[in-house]
Amino acid sequence: MSSVKIKLNQKEVDKLREVCASFNNEPDELINVLHKAQEIFGYLPAEVQEVIAEELNVAVAKVYGVVTFYSFFTMIPKGKHPISVCTGTACYVRGAEKVLDEFKRRLNVEVGETTPDGKHSLSCLRCVGACGLAPVVLVGEKVYGRVSPDGVAEILAEYEV
Amino acid sequence: MAKYKTHLLVCGGTGCKASASDVIKDKLTRELDEKGLADECQVVMTGCFGFCEKGPIVKVLPDNTFYTQVTPDDAKEIIEEHIIKGRKVDRLLYKDPTSKEEISDSKHMGFYKKQMRIALRNCGFIDPENIEEAIARDAYAALGKVLGEMTPVEATQIVLDSGLRGRGGGGFPTGLKWKLTAQEKADQKYVVCNADEGDPGAFMDRSILEGDPHTVIEAMAINGYCTGATKGLVYIRAEYPLAITRLKIALEQAREYGLLGKDILGKGFDFEIEIRYGAGAFVCGEETALIHSMEGERGEPTFKPPFPSVEGYRKKPTNVNNVETYANIPVIFLKGAEWFSAIGTEKSKGTKVFALAGKINNVGLIEVPMGTTLREVIYEIGGGIKDSKKFKAVQTGGPSGGCLTEKHLDTPIDYDSLIACGSMMGSGGMIVMDEDDCMVSMAKFYLEFTVEESCGKCAPCRIGNKRLHEQLELITQGKGSKENLEKIRDLCGVIKDTSLCGLGQTSPNPVLSTMDNFWDEYIAHVEEHKCASGACKDLMKYIIDAEPCVGCTACARVCPVGAIAGERKGPHTIDQSICIKCGACVDKCKFNAISIK
Numbered sequence: 021m022s023s024v025k026i027k028l029n030q031k032e033v034d035k036l037r038e039v040c041a042s043f044n045n046e047p048d049e050l051i052n053v054l055h056k057a058q059e060i061f062g063y064l065p066a067e068v069q070e071v072i073a074e075e076l077n078v079a080v081a082k083v084y085g086v087v088t089f090y091s092f093f094t095m096i097p098k099g100k101h102p103i104s105v106c107t108g109t110a111c112y113v114r115g116a117e118k119v120l121d122e123f124k125r126r127l128n129v130e131v132g133e134t135t136p137d138g139k140h141s142l143s144c145l146r147c148v149g150a151c152g153l154a155p156v157v158l159v160g161e162k163v164y165g166r167v168s169p170d171g172v173a174e175i176l177a178e179y180e181v
Numbered sequence: 182m183a184k185y186k187t188h189l190l191v192c193g194g195t196g197c198k199a200s201a202s203d204v205i206k207d208k209l210t211r212e213l214d215e216k217g218l219a220d221e222c223q224v225v226m227t228g229c230f231g232f233c234e235k236g237p238i239v240k241v242l243p244d245n246t247f248y249t250q251v252t253p254d255d256a257k258e259i260i261e262e263h264i265i266k267g268r269k270v271d272r273l274l275y276k277d278p279t280s281k282e283e284i285s286d287s288k289h290m291g292f293y294k295k296q297m298r299i300a301l302r303n304c305g306f307i308d309p310e311n312i313e314e315a316i317a318r319d320a321y322a323a324l325g326k327v328l329g330e331m332t333p334v335e336a337t338q339i340v341l342d343s344g345l346r347g348r349g350g351g352g353f354p355t356g357l358k359w360k361l362t363a364q365e366k367a368d369q370k371y372v373v374c375n376a377d378e379g380d381p382g383a384f385m386d387r388s389i390l391e392g393d394p395h396t397v398i399e400a401m402a403i404n405g406y407c408t409g410a411t412k413g414l415v416y417i418r419a420e421y422p423l424a425i426t427r428l429k430i431a432l433e434q435a436r437e438y439g440l441l442g443k444d445i446l447g448k449g450f451d452f453e454i455e456i457r458y459g460a461g462a463f464v465c466g467e468e469t470a471l472i473h474s475m476e477g478e479r480g481e482p483t484f485k486p487p488f489p490s491v492e493g494y495r496k497k498p499t500n501v502n503n504v505e506t507y508a509n510i511p512v513i514f515l516k517g518a519e520w521f522s523a524i525g526t527e528k529s530k531g532t533k534v535f536a537l538a539g540k541i542n543n544v545g546l547i548e549v550p551m552g553t554t555l556r557e558v559i560y561e562i563g564g565g566i567k568d569s570k571k572f573k574a575v576q577t578g579g580p581s582g583g584c585l586t587e588k589h590l591d592t593p594i595d596y597d598s599l600i601a602c603g604s605m606m607g608s609g610g611m612i613v614m615d616e617d618d619c620m621v622s623m624a625k626f627y628l629e630f631t632v633e634e635s636c637g638k639c640a641p642c643r644i645g646n647k648r649l650h651e652q653l654e655l656i657t658q659g660k661g662s663k664e665n666l667e668k669i670r671d672l673c674g675v676i677k678d679t680s681l682c683g684l685g686q687t688s689p690n691p692v693l694s695t696m697d698n699f700w701d702e703y704i705a706h707v708e709e710h711k712c713a714s715g716a717c718k719d720l721m722k723y724i725i726d727a728e729p730c731v732g733c734t735a736c737a738r739v740c741p742v743g744a745i746a747g748e749r750k751g752p753h754t755i756d757q758s759i760c761i762k763c764g765a766c767v768d769k770c771k772f773n774a775i776s777i778k
Binding site for chain 1: 195196199200233234236379380381382383384387388419420421457458459460461462463474476477478479480536538539540544545576579610612614618626627630636
């Protein structure tokens with residue numbers, strides 16, 4: 021976990037405590053609480069995990085163990101317009117890797133990183149079930165289908181303003 | 182209820198929605214309003230039609246006209262021409278690729294002709310957000326029949342007699358699973374619907390939940406009655422927001438109609454369903470891991486026995502079935518076990534949904550009777566290989582399955598025949614590959630997936646797969662030898678024999694089956710350091726042939742790393758030590774002077 025402590029917004033912390041209470045502070049509900057917490061904060065930094073551990077009366081290590089186990093949870097803040105390239109099998113055989121390489125090259129980040137200006141984060145995901153449109157790229161909630169490496173610049177240009 | 186003359190069904194599956202099908206729906210509705218036809222025609226957003234390749238789809242009833250690749254701009258023409266003037270919009274009709282004829286009725290399209298839709302019977306027919314449409318297509322009739330006419334033992338016997346086997350991959354007899362849970366004595370039992378569809382390239386469970394959520398709710402209630410459980414849980418991927426929304430709406434409506442809750446249909450049976458969210462872990466498809474995840478733990482599998490039917494969720498007897506398995510249940514009760522068991526092969530009854538994807542013309546979701554051959558699926562329903570290339574292999578069973586080749590094309594598909602061919606049914610993903618795909622890279626791709634998704638609990642899977650991946654990495658980089666191939670075979674055997682759960686026990690399958698079927702390709706990689714399909718970048722070289730090269734400098738200008746040099750109007754050369762093998766020069770060259778060696 022990070023050594024530099026970040027200061028959480030008190031209002032958001034209160035909201036998080038309310039979420040825990042709405043699940044009766046049951047340790048069983050940890051995953052549901054984490055989903056809600058990620059909706060509130062956008063990610064799950066160590067400080068958020070500490071609050072949850074306290075509320076549900078479990079060890080922070082346990083919370084950390086669950087957060088790091090599931091790929092849906094992230095401890096790194098996502099970009100303003102997070103980019104996810106589908107690398108499921110259908111997209112892979114239709115050239116998703118080349119599309120991913122082009123995003124890496126243009127944004128100058130690796131998978132799992134965010135651009136220094138906080139605009140885009142780059143990640144891979146496994147199958148959104150739109151295999152008919154392979155290869156598929158998601159920017160935020162918007163789905164781009166049949167993306168070619170040449171089309172990458174065009175997609176990024178949409179977020180240039 | 183209003184009676185409409187015409188219905189316009191717009192596909193609202195995830196694929197079509199990504200292509201603006203909700204805008205199409207809005208535009209169609211607006212056009213109808215403007216023309217004063219809102220009382221005559223109804224626009225309905227349905228679940229997936231399956232023919233994703235040609236989406237977005239709009240179907241007109243009662244004449245069954247099937248419009249493909251519709252855009253929002255086409256809405257006006259569909260209303261003015263088809264609805265008002267009664268003339269079909271020819272340019273939006275499906276064209277048969279061989280006969281070039283336009284086909285308006287989906288029943289006559291190659292894609293649908295051989296299909297038999299049981300689990301998907303309502304997908305693309307009803308508005309999944311309206312329980313009345315589901316009821317009009319017999320939803321909850323089976324639940325009524327079971328509660329009103331049968332004892333739990335009698336009802337379970339029907340599922341046993343139908344021969345239905347688990348559609349999530351294992352193929353365990355569903356009726357037997359129910360019976361085992363029913364036998365246990367406990368103050369509380371649970372039934373769980375496994376909707377954690379993690380197999381990349383398979384999307385049938387999501388399509389069923391998006392297109393016909395009531396069938397799952399009904400089947401779970403029947404399952405509860407048969408096993409003595411009053412609580413149901415749906416464990417669903419958080420990555421499926423649309424399926425979650427529609428399931429929530431359906432649960433709410435079922436409660437309102439008294440089809441969930443206390444004293445269902447006045448028969449004294451109580452049953453409630455809750456939703457639990459997955460958080461992106463492939464291993465949670467394994468039932469013990471899934472149960473731990475529902476308890477708020479890391480989704481790590483545990484050793485069986487005890488089986489979940491004895492000790493499952495919160496240590497109580499639990500029956501876990503997959504979405505597609507559940508979707509078959511109501512039909513079995515309405516049409517009878519005998520009807521169901523007459524479909525399919527000797528040991529695999531009924532139909533199976535497959536997600537066709539990859540290098541195939543008709544990507545989409547299909548349902549065929551067990552025993553249909555791969556050739557029928559790939560060439561008749563799937564419309565053959567994209568861009569008229571040569572078929573090389575089809576991967577079934579996802580990261581746990583294997584590759585099947587030309588020689589398997591006429592094998593009837595069922596649980597047992599696929600295992601005999603070195604693959605497996607899995608959840609029903611079918612990825613088609615052509616001559617441009619490298620089988621060594623493919624095996625490596627699947628292993629990357631397993632390495633990432635291994636939960637890390639047992640050493641053979643956590644460490645073994647990592648070592649296996651490293652061996653394959655060496656081979657695709659041209660640093661491998663025959664010795665590496667032997668190591669791979671050994672490792673595969675150890676991982677299969679000693680892993681704790683299904684994930685590790687099957688993870689070497691993609692490697693073993695490609696080694697069995699494409700041994701020459703492996704040998705070419707290690708002995709000649711060649712990759713015939715050109716997929717392994719480290720094994721290829723871009724070379725400019727001096728003769729056709731006219732020195733136009735187009736390639737040198739496009740090269741992102743400045744690896745190409747040469748005088749204007751003189752032959753150019755590529756500096757191999759700088760070249761990153763991006764292929765940009767090949768695309769730019771008008772004289773076909775650049776080739777891959």
